[in-house]
């Protein structure tokens with residue numbers, strides 16, 4: 001599995017249509033799909049994840065994920081940004097943590113190493129399933145390819161991990 | 177803008193499970209120009225085509241189940257009245273449906289029922305084949321699709337969607353042409369005999 005320390009490369013082709021009226025060549029509107037995503041998310045009634053377009057720009061969303069019950073991240077909530085390429089859903093969005101998070105697969109800039117946002121991306125995914133995947137990544141990190149090796153090393157010692165996580169989370173919430 | 181227009185767009189609210197089962201797995205809308213993969217997943221042809229083109233370096237896989245998909249093995253679905261819509265001009269036509277002919281019944285093939293002409297018809301049918309008399313410039317012959325069970329020969333204009341359901345009709349046309357050709361030869365032969 002590729003552990004990439006840089007943000008996902010935005011496909012060169014996607015840059016040409018990153019404006020508000022992106023319509024892919026087959027006439028299927030990207031904005032229509034994004035509205036579908038929003039509707040699906042809102043109708044799902046899942047309170048632990050939420051997302052909404054930022055400032056009425058349908059291509060940039062702000063999302064919130066609350067750590068899953070029973071995990072070490074339980075009841076902590078984190079903000080993320082999602083920016084969608086003009087070729088969504090054929091290309092994945094760039095998803096980053098806005099709230100700093102102490103996690104083996106997230107670096108200091110909020111970049112996430114998650115296969116489904118890179119080489120395992122599928123056009124089947126939508127905002128809801130992306131957020132659910134990130135939520136489950138919180139509780140089940142991939143220790144093999146860490147972006148934060150300190151967090152990866154600590155993962156085996158839950159008591160200590162929890163202590164440091166809580167300190168860092170308090171700092172992060174104060175800052176934002 | 178988003179929240180309010182959304183409701184107007186959807187109108188009907190949450191689609192029922194039955195309606196959903198005909199939604200494209202990529203755009204989440206009711207599938208248009210629908211095709212189904214060998215693994216059974218439904219897509220709009222434009223959507224799955226764009227998905228396959230999006231990763232030219234990889235073997236195309238089904239977005240749902242990751243099974244290998246092949247453009248040639250996507251099966252188009254023709255609902256009643258749905259065939260009128262042409263795929264967008266910038267896209268190649270949907271792949272053709274794979275028709276498997278019932279074993280041919282040679283006794284009612286047409287004009288020259290008696291033994292002599294039947295025999296000639298067969299031998300000419302093979303030899304005269306590539307000429308494609310008057311039926312247009314772009315004949316394509318596709319044989320032996322992978323997997324071995326489709327060894328039928330498709331004859332049709334490239335991009336002409338008529339041959340999806342009407343291959344029998346085109347064979348008929350071919351046969352008529354052969355018949356006319358034979359008739360011409362016969363007449364020439366007779367004229368030759370008369371004038372020598």
Ligand SMILES: [Zn+2]
Pocket residue numbers: 200201202203204205207208219220223
């Ligand atoms: Zn579609």
Ligand SMILES: [Zn+2]
Pocket residue numbers: 213215216217238239240241242243
């Ligand atoms: Zn599939």
